Amino acid sequence: MRITGYRTLTTVQQWGRPVGDANGVLPHGTTTVSIVIVETDEGISGVGLGPHVEIESIFEAIDGEDPRAVTTLYDRMLRQTFKAGHAGLAFGTIGALDTALWDIKAQAAGEPLWRLLGGRDRHVPAYASGLDIALSDDELVAEYETYAGYGLRAAKLKGGLDVERDRQRLALVRDVLTEAGHGRRPGLMLDVNEAWSRKQAVRHVCELERTLDLAWIEEPVRRWDAEGLAAVGRGVRAAVATGENLTGLEQYRPLISAGAVDIVQMAAVWGVTHFLRVAALAHAHDLPVSPIGNIPVGLLHAATSVPNHLVSELQDLRPPIGLRVDLHIEDGAFVLGDTPGLGVRVDEAAIVAAGHRPGSPSADSPNVRPERAGLRLLAEADHTMPELRVESLLTNSVAVRQDAASVRP
Template sequence: MRITGYRTLTTVQEWGRPVGDANGVFADGVTSVPIVVVETDEGISGVGMGPHLDIERIFPALDNEDPRAVTALYDRMLRQAFKAGHAGPVFGTIGALDTALWDIKAQAAGEPLWRLLGGRDRRVPAYASGLDIALTDDELAAEYAVYASHGLRAAKLKGGLDIERDRHRLCLVRDVLTEAAHGLRPGLMLDVNEAWTRKQAVRHVGELERTLDLIWIEEPVRRWDAEGLAAVGRGIRASVATGENLTGLEQFRPLIAAGAVDVVQTSAVWGVTHFLRVSALAHAHDLPVSPIGNSPVGLLHAATSVPNHLASELQDLHLPLGISLDLYVEGGAFVLGDAPGLGVRLDEPAITSSGPHPPTTVGPHIRPERAGRQLLGAVDGAPAGPRHSADHRPLGPSRSRDEVFPTAAS
């Protein structure tokens, strides 16, 4: 079997609600989802969801190679880009290609990837994460009631701009999940996306911990600040989670050596091989790992094979336009299917019909000018930028759009 080419696609995720974090909001609730398809001479194609920036420079490392040599080809791609650097979107391109190769390898073996990687249990524990900073209280409650109906008992909220607003929203979601679980205490996490200084982080979380029990605080300070993350960890009871924006083992080593991370995260777009290597590094230091990202299907399969997986992020109960997956959500877990490979199916006409999604000038991908230098919290507890309009419907039982992660019974 030989790799013969690739093609790229871009679809959209229609969230049906504004989504964002302390840095900004996509008010229209629509985000781009780039896709890479790797083709072979035996008619098997693999799919990876992630950037395809600079793919013309990376792909020669794969051209005419046997796709089943996945880990060797991963290192070959890293070498292909080492002079110009392999961070950010370029690292994401390598990760998307890597995921597509794992898809091909498992399809060629006639097995789902989770089985090929040595997984035993197809159930992957999940937590809810709504990218919810712009939602009203009613919308927030409705959204997490839907997550709770799928058995999720842990939730990660976006915050970091106002202590009292964060406390109120965390308590609201806690009550929604507690009611759904008949009084069982849920798990709560807060993600501030690098919005604070070290002292702000300790002060903010310490105040929340007067009345709340947080499992973790995510990215309290800048991702590379090993000393600062360690200082935050020493000053609070909650664990420190970080790593989703780190690319390569060389960026994780200083944090682990400094005792700066308690929950090691990896982003879905960085690929399967990266996740497996980070998981092994974390396991060597008795640290758990937690994948993040929307539709993190490659890492869900990989998570079944590592001993230190904690929980995977479930952002939305709807998949990007034109994409279907062989999995469902039940009992607070992703349940993987038996389709060979990743179980990804593409409806390319539907994807093509979505048209181009122009880049936005505001959103969580753009760091605000005064991030980390706010004397007081935001007046309304929401990030700068356009707020959602009144005609956005909440994610709740009344929504007409079909869920694509149904329970087994449905």
């Protein structure tokens, strides 16, 4: 079997509501999903979900190769980007191609990827994550009642702009999940998408912890700030979760060495081989791992085969336009199917008919870091829908109004 080519597509996830976090909000509730399809001379095609930046150059490393040599080809792709570097979107392209190769390998073996990788149990524990900072109280309760109906008993909320607002929203979701769990205490997490300084993080979380039990605080400071993440971890009771934006073992190593991370996260967009390698590194330090992503299907399959998987993120309950995925949600877990490979099928006609054309992120997008992020002493949010505005009291006591933003959905 030989790799003969690739195709790229872009579809959309339609959330049906505003989505966002402390960095920005998308009031239209539509996010893009990039797709890479790798083709072979035996008619088997593999699907990878992720960007296709610099794909022509990166694909040269695997063109004409046997796709079943996945991990070797992964390293060839890393070497292909040696001079310019493999971080950022280029790493996402490598991840998309890598996931597609794993899909091909499992299809060729006639097995679902979770079984090919050595998994025994197709059930992958999940937590609810609604990208929900722009929702009103009633909308928030309704959203998490839906998640609770699928048996989810843990939830991660977006926040970090207003401590009292965060307390109120976390308490609302706590009550929803407690009632659904017949009094059982739920897991609560808060994700602030690198919006804080070190001291602000400790102050904010400690205030919340006076009345709430947080399982983890996610990305409280910048992703690479090993010293700062460690300082936050020492100052709060909650675990520190981070890693979704780190690309390669070399970026995890200083955080783990500094004791800066308690929950090691990996984004689905970076690929299966990356997840497996980081999971092994984390396991060597007795740390649990948790996949992140809208449809982290590749990492869900891989999670069944590692000993330190904790829980995986469940965002939207519906797949993007034109994608069918052989899994379902039951009793608070992803349940993977028996379709050979990833179990992802692409309806290209449906994607073309949707007519989406990707554009550049706007200044109030969750993907654009706000100018004053990490520089607020206090923040009070005006929760008028559909636009979320933030009024920040800065160090010079001048109030500045700016669009609040949410992290990358």
